[in-house]
Amino acid sequence: MLPLLLITRYTLILIPAIASMYLESYESNGTYVFFILLFFWIAELRRTIFKRAVWMLLIEIGFSGWLSYTFDGLIFMIFYSTMLTYLHSFHRHLRISILGVQLIALNLSLQGQSSNSYVLANLLFFILALLLLHMNQVEQNKVDIELIYDQLRRQHYELDEARMQLLDYAKQVENIAQLDERNRISREIHDDLGHQLIRLKMMMEAGLRILPIQMDKGMEMLTSVRDQLTESMELLRSTVRKLKPDDDSMQSFTLNRLIEGLTKDKSIAIEVDIQGMPYVLYPSLAFILYRNAQEAITNAIRHGGATSVQIQLIYETKQITMSVSNNGRLPAAQNEKGLGMTGMEERSKLIGGQLYVAMDSAFTVTTVLPTFR
CATH class of the missing domain: 1.10.287 (Helix Hairpins)
Structure with a gap:
């Protein structure tokens, strides 16, 4: 049990016990204190030895009901102390069953007291039960998210290792x-x-x-x-x-060859903006850039009726970024990806890259590839 939860549990026993001693007149305060200490002892036995023993939990619930029925006052609040100990320990069906038993014991222990006491005790019982169940669900969701995160991280490592093996291969x-x-x-x-x-x-x-x-x-x-x-x-x-x-043969898949061919065949104006210090790329990277640029320009002509295309190449230390934008018509909405766009994305992800599509002032396809220099 968490330290804060443990402090709250024993506070819900100690404060009602002390308050009831001043609010009620008992024949023997010594006897009253003895039974309160006995309840503390039962609570400690459950915490240290019988942690998941259902029979010990039922003994604590029965004893707390007897205390509440015998001594009146605010002793019924020790039911809430017991509630803190099992809502996060047992499975759902057992939790609901024990909650039902505890609710029955609570109402039986309040016989002879005012209707206000019934309403207050039951209202507090349901509020605390719902709060604890919600906290337990949040904690379970947190555990599930951590497990999913661990699985994703492990898969990321496996994917990264597979990508490195692919490059090595x-x-x-x-x-x-x-x-x-x-x-x-x-x-x-x-x-x-x-x-x-x-x-x-x-x-x-x-x-x-x-x-x-x-x-x-x-x-x-x-x-x-x-x-x-x-x-x-x-x-x-x-x-x-x-x-x-x-x-x-050396320049079969270079952007210069692509630009020359498209300008000659398609009568389209292509501008290239290079940023950073250019360096030699692996043939596989040059091939992916060539194919993605080719597909982006072809789509711009076929679907957007573009007459001008801008290609921006940004050489960075660990990656190269290519953005292809055009002056063609923007699509009305982001439709389902076709074979061309899917192929571009698959080629990029094959070596750990990404493909992004933007439709702001112009339709832009951006390819980001790691360079592994």
């Missing part, structure tokens, strides 16, 4: 792809260029031996070596070019 896949490509190129150099160079070396050595004896035959072999060296050089250049993608 993406890096591993990228490394494996690079390793496979390097192995393929190394095999190609070894199998084609390596063997060809060995053959050319052997032909050159043979030509050097033959040249002093048969000059024409030696020059023919050296000419063949020269021609094959030219082919080998072309093969080497081709292999080196494969190691570095061309500019078109």
